[in-house]
Amino acid sequence: MLSGMKVSGAQSSATSLQTTNGHKAAAEAVASALVSQDNALRVARAQHQYGFDTGTGYAACDVALGISQERDSYASADKVRQSFRQADQGWLTSGGDAAERMGATLDQRRTFYCSPSEQTTGWCTGARPGGFGAGDSDAAPWLLNRDYGAEEVMTAADYLDVVAPLPTVKPNPSTAEEEATLVMARRQGAIMSGARASLVGVIVGGMGGDSRQGASP
Structure with a gap:
């Protein structure tokens, strides 16, 4: 047991x-x-x-630097976008002369954006080239190279004023006719601002170090 x-x-x-x-x-x-x-x-x-x-x-060790540069690029692009927006709003609100802007653009073309072929014809007499040739009508400087800085952005801004200019806006109308003209100008400017905003999105999109694109101007 x-x-x-x-x-x-x-x-x-x-x-x-x-x-x-x-x-x-x-x-x-x-x-x-x-x-x-x-x-x-x-x-x-x-x-x-x-x-x-x-x-x-x-x-x-370059990771922190890369992140910092990315943030700086994003902040710069945001500032550029705000600058374009404020400039358009100021034009439509305070007024602007499209003919005067066109004249200034033409003067830039003959002095700053004079292409080599135009220089040989003598059309740009007294030219002082300092930027991209024909950059005010050629999107290649900022559309082909998608990793750029301030110079390309300024060139793109001049290109924007040539291909999508804002209309003449005269504020403070004194007659009914001028009032109607102001309304039509602001309406046209609002439509043009939409097109300009799309181009601005393309412009600032190249400030972040994107890879080179195969687009054509």
Whole structure:
């Protein structure tokens, strides 16, 4: 009888020990799986942020500089967009002379944007070329190269005034006819502003270091 009781007690003890070991093994497996998954995520995140395919290569220290430059580029593009918007709003609100703007644009063409072919004809007598040739009517300087700065933006602004000019707006009308003319001018200007806004979106889109595009002017 005593021998049988000892065997029964030993079996019960072994069963509880096996159960405990089973729970422990399961917990260890879960912990191991969590740690392995966490490590895998860390490696994947590090590879995504610092890997060669992102363009940083092995220069991991340049990542902070790249992020800073990206933020600066975004801020600059936002300032450019606001400047275009404020200029158009000022023109439609305070007034502007389209003929005067056209004359200034023509003068720029003969002095600043005179292309080499135009210089040979003598049309740009006294020209002082300093920018892209025919940049006020040629979108190539900023449309083909999508990684540029202030000079290309200014060239694009002159191009914008040539291809999508705002109408003459004369505020403070004194007669009913002038009032009707002002309304029509602002309506036309609002429509033109939509076209200009689309072009401005293309212009500022090239300030973030985009890859060179295969577009044609």
